Amino acid sequence: MKQKINVMVKMRDGVHLSTDIRMPDGKGPFPAVLVRTPYNNNMFITPTNEYLLRLYLNDGYAYVVQDTRGKYDSEGEFVPYDEAEDGYDTVEWIAKQPWCNGKVGMTGASYCGYTQLAAAKLAPPSLCAITPSVMGCDIFKDSVYINGVFSLKSLSWALGNTGRTDKPQPLLNWMDIYSSVPLEKMDERAGFYTPFFKEWLKHQRYGKFWKKFSIEAYYDNFNTNVYLMGGWYDAFSKGTVVNYCGLRKYMKNKKVKLLMGPWTHSLSANRVVGQLDFGGDSLMGIEEEKKRWLDRFVKGVKNGIENEPPVKIFVMGINKWKTANDWPLENTKYVSYYLGSNLGANSLNGDGFLSEKLSKTKDYDEYIYNPKDPVPTIGGAILLYDRPAGPFDQAPIEMRGDVLVFSTDVLKKPVEVIGFINVELYVSSSAIDTDFVAKLCDVYPDGKSINLCDGIFRMRFWRGFDREVMIKPGKIYKITVDMGVTANVFMPGHRIRLEVTSSNFPKYFRNPNTGGNIARETKFKIAKQVIYHSKKYPSRLILPVV
Numbered sequence: 001m002k003q004k005i006n007v008m009v010k011m012r013d014g015v016h017l018s019t020d021i022r023m024p025d026g027k028g029p030f031p032a033v034l035v036r037t038p039y040n041n042n043m044f045i046t047p048t049n050e051y052l053l054r055l056y057l058n059d060g061y062a063y064v065v066q067d068t069r070g071k072y073d074s075e076g077e078f079v080p081y082d083e084a085e086d087g088y089d090t091v092e093w094i095a096k097q098p099w100c101n102g103k104v105g106m107t108g109a110s111y112c113g114y115t116q117l118a119a120a121k122l123a124p125p126s127l128c129a130i131t132p133s134v135m136g137c138d139i140f141k142d143s144v145y146i147n148g149v150f151s152l153k154s155l156s157w158a159l160g161n162t163g164r165t166d167k168p169q170p171l172l173n174w175m176d177i178y179s180s181v182p183l184e185k186m187d188e189r190a191g192f193y194t195p196f197f198k199e200w201l202k203h204q205r206y207g208k209f210w211k212k213f214s215i216e217a218y219y220d221n222f223n224t225n226v227y228l229m230g231g232w233y234d235a236f237s238k239g240t241v242v243n244y245c246g247l248r249k250y251m252k253n254k255k256v257k258l259l260m261g262p263w264t265h266s267l268s269a270n271r272v273v274g275q276l277d278f279g280g281d282s283l284m285g286i287e288e289e290k291k292r293w294l295d296r297f298v299k300g301v302k303n304g305i306e307n308e309p310p311v312k313i314f315v316m317g318i319n320k321w322k323t324a325n326d327w328p329l330e331n332t333k334y335v336s337y338y339l340g341s342n343l344g345a346n347s348l349n350g351d352g353f354l355s356e357k358l359s360k361t362k363d364y365d366e367y368i369y370n371p372k373d374p375v376p377t378i379g380g381a382i383l384l385y386d387r388p389a390g391p392f393d394q395a396p397i398e399m400r401g402d403v404l405v406f407s408t409d410v411l412k413k414p415v416e417v418i419g420f421i422n423v424e425l426y427v428s429s430s431a432i433d434t435d436f437v438a439k440l441c442d443v444y445p446d447g448k449s450i451n452l453c454d455g456i457f458r459m460r461f462w463r464g465f466d467r468e469v470m471i472k473p474g475k476i477y478k479i480t481v482d483m484g485v486t487a488n489v490f491m492p493g494h495r496i497r498l499e500v501t502s503s504n505f506p507k508y509f510r511n512p513n514t515g516g517n518i519a520r521e522t523k524f525k526i527a528k529q530v531i532y533h534s535k536k537y538p539s540r541l542i543l544p545v546v
Contacts, residue, residue: 087119136239274390419544
């Protein structure tokens with residue numbers, strides 16, 4: 001192996017970025033694989049990254065790892081997600097080096113997946129293929145914020161990345177920090193002052209600040225081959241699929257591929273995820289699969305990967321892989337399950353139900369949302385230090401009176417659900433701003449209620465993410481809660497369940513119900529929430545049934 005360590009590569013504005021270059025023995029020139037990371041370009045010393053280094057070097061690639069701007073040995077200031085121009089400049093610099101044959105690919109996961117997408121949205125001519133995994137489509141919709149609601153995973157990430165070097169803080173009392181107010185002081189409560197965290201909180205609406213970092217806003221600029229990978233229980237699950245749909249729409253002359261498994265942010269790390277065992281077939285060589293893609297489009301190896309079905313997904317419930325030619329899957333029908341109750345849907349002790357027919361029942365259900373006593377997060381598509389992601393029994397929270405529980409009858413036939421999940425709700429509140437949360441669960445014959453996906457709607461955004469318009473107390477509004485994405489077969493003997501409440505904490509920062517500045521608010525108000533389900537106001541769960 002030949003190597004050049006800490007090569008300072010000049011960007012368009014004169015800032016130099018530390019770049020480590022490792023090449024096979026021999027003359028070259030070589031095709032190159034680039035990783036751009038805020039987590040130290042010396043990371044190859046760990047066993048996992050040593051394996052990646054050897055995987056590519058042994059097959060004739062140059063392996064290039066770069067510290068992003070402002071991190072470790074690179075110059076400049078670290079501004080999270082401002083990676084597009086540096087990515088473009090680095091790709092083109094590599095392509096012009098005498099040791100490179102002009103062909104460059106990129107790899108990496110999470111933020112290192114984002115650096116790939118950011119570079120690709122500027123279409124560097126020498127970028128032949130990218131393999132971004134576990135990364136979403138828009139920083140305001142599925143990363144720092146989730147549809148306008150601050151995601152507390154972003155706080156822990158910010159604390160770990162404040163300054164030039166990594167500062168992981170797994171031993172902090174996270175619930176003490178998450179429960180503190182105001183939000184804008186949470187970093188200081190943890191012992192840090194994080195300028196970019198405070199800057200994020202100055203931009204609580206969608207606008208130019210967030211669009212600059214978006215991926216989906218630039219799909220029409222992409223001009224490279226993209227292999228997207230994610231997990232149903234990863235925090236960026238929906239954004240991964242949204243990226244696939246958008247890039248397939250705009251890139252007619254390039255290949256786009258999607259792989260989704262029953263995994264959390266650490267793809268294919270274990271067959272047991274949360275409380276479920278998905279079997280040995282759920283595991284696969286993620287890095288080897290990425291290399292197949294780069295082999296085809298960077299090295300020109302005729303391995304046939306581009307002729308395989310572009311969509312490969314793991315269907316939970318039956319625990320089998322499935323391929324498809326596009327998304328949504330062929331023969332998908334959108335089936336409505338209407339909400340209803342006779343006496344009331346509060347908790348498992350209620351009689352809330354889901355039915356494909358709109359029934360004449362009680363017109364509404366109501367509950368009290370107290371921000372000081374939020375519904376706790378149990379598993380799900382999360383990235384939090386203090387609790388695991390994945391499928392977990394939700395029965396403990398379904399015993400709460402502020403959680404409405406709607407379930408189908410016991411299924412006689414399997415129901416295969418693959419796609420984006422939404423629920424249309426007719427709602428009112430005593431507050432001028434509040435949240436509504438919905439969660440889809442698969443209820444097993446023994447009563448376990450296993451979470452599949454969930455989402456949140458903040459009422460101040462009822463007219464769009466680019467403006468904040470408070471609601472009128474008592475007025476009925478129709479909202480659509482985006483619940484993310486899943487692939488699951490509800491088996492005979494199981495039931496489909498929908499939970500409706502107003503918090504999922506600390507996955508989502510709780511709404512104080514005051515209508516004030518969310519980042520600065522220190523006071524809370526209790527709100528009475530009403531969910532309507534009648535002929536006039538037919539609230540419904542909409543499932544993509546294959």
